[in-house]
Amino acid sequence: MKRKTFIKITGLGILNLGLMELNAFGKMINSEGTDFEKMPVLFIGHGSPMNAIEDNEFTWMLKKTGKSLPRPKAILCISAHWLTDNTFVNISRNPKMIYDMYGFPKELYEVDYPSKGSPETAQMIQKLVSDDSILADNEWGYDHGTWAVMQHLFPQADIPLFQMSLDYHKPMQYHYELAQELVSLRQKGVLIVGSGNITHNLSIFDMSDMNAKPLDWALEFDSKVKYALEKGDHEALINYNKWGSAAKLAVPEPSHYLPLIYAIALQENDDDITYPYEGFHYASASMRCVRIG
Numbered sequence: 001m002k003r004k005t006f007i008k009i010t011g012l013g014i015l016n017l018g019l020m021e022l023n024a025f026g027k028m029i030n031s032e033g034t035d036f037e038k039m040p041v042l043f044i045g046h047g048s049p050m051n052a053i054e055d056n057e058f059t060w061m062l063k064k065t066g067k068s069l070p071r072p073k074a075i076l077c078i079s080a081h082w083l084t085d086n087t088f089v090n091i092s093r094n095p096k097m098i099y100d101m102y103g104f105p106k107e108l109y110e111v112d113y114p115s116k117g118s119p120e121t122a123q124m125i126q127k128l129v130s131d132d133s134i135l136a137d138n139e140w141g142y143d144h145g146t147w148a149v150m151q152h153l154f155p156q157a158d159i160p161l162f163q164m165s166l167d168y169h170k171p172m173q174y175h176y177e178l179a180q181e182l183v184s185l186r187q188k189g190v191l192i193v194g195s196g197n198i199t200h201n202l203s204i205f206d207m208s209d210m211n212a213k214p215l216d217w218a219l220e221f222d223s224k225v226k227y228a229l230e231k232g233d234h235e236a237l238i239n240y241n242k243w244g245s246a247a248k249l250a251v252p253e254p255s256h257y258l259p260l261i262y263a264i265a266l267q268e269n270d271d272d273i274t275y276p277y278e279g280f281h282y283a284s285a286s287m288r289c290v291r292i293g
Helices: 019-030 057-068 106-110 119-128 144-153 172-180 183-188 216-231 234-238 245-250 258-265
Strands: 041-045 074-079 087-090 134-137 161-163 190-196 273-277 289-292
Touching: 041 258, 057 144, 057 273, 057 289, 074 119, 074 144, 074 258, 087 119, 087 161, 119 134, 119 161, 119 183, 144 161, 144 190, 172 234, 172 258, 183 190, 190 258, 216 234, 216 245, 216 273, 234 258, 258 289
Parallel strands: 041 190, 074 161, 074 190, 087 134
Antiparallel strands: 041 289, 273 289
């Protein structure tokens, strides 16, 4: 059940579009006719990788949510399981499957999510960010933080999909401000999905019982997050570490909390917040999912 908490990508790709394709793409992103129905933003508490192949209330919710969404032109997933130095977008046209988990049944390692990549949208992100800090990568693919969720949200795997990494060494404020620069993607038909968990402490998971009674500190922290979400208090969510001992237990390291920061940074004034799923797995993992807009 252990996983590496840091993955450093060493192979970098260079976006290689033909001249005609590049010109067409430039016209697409600069024209007024590129706006579509404004897409919502999702944060999914993804929990155990086993959810990819299990049939339970959580996976039912994912299926129902996928059917309720406007059809995206592309999907950007920010997964807790791609941690890097610097920030990368994957530009592969055919991203590979990454089975970044250990000790699970053989069936889980046979899951295939064959969605095509979206290098054009990756290039759009590189143009949007003002300080040229987004780098291209062609070595990554779909880790389980992505495919275990998309397997249920969009089971046909017929929407272009790509990932953006998390710079593990940057502070929360950096991630929040970076995400804010991506807000225009929502009007261009891009569904942005953060995949992590509000509370994530593997050392305290009760793996013997998915439906074990939630621990007090997990309930406390999850409740504080919900309160801040409903108040629109993004500053409190960024500075969660001021919430005392419950915060230290809920977020012993930031990988699974960071995707929530990306989601809230994309919230606009007219966006409602709803919770497609609320609950806990294995006593300590908040499975809260958030829909913005």
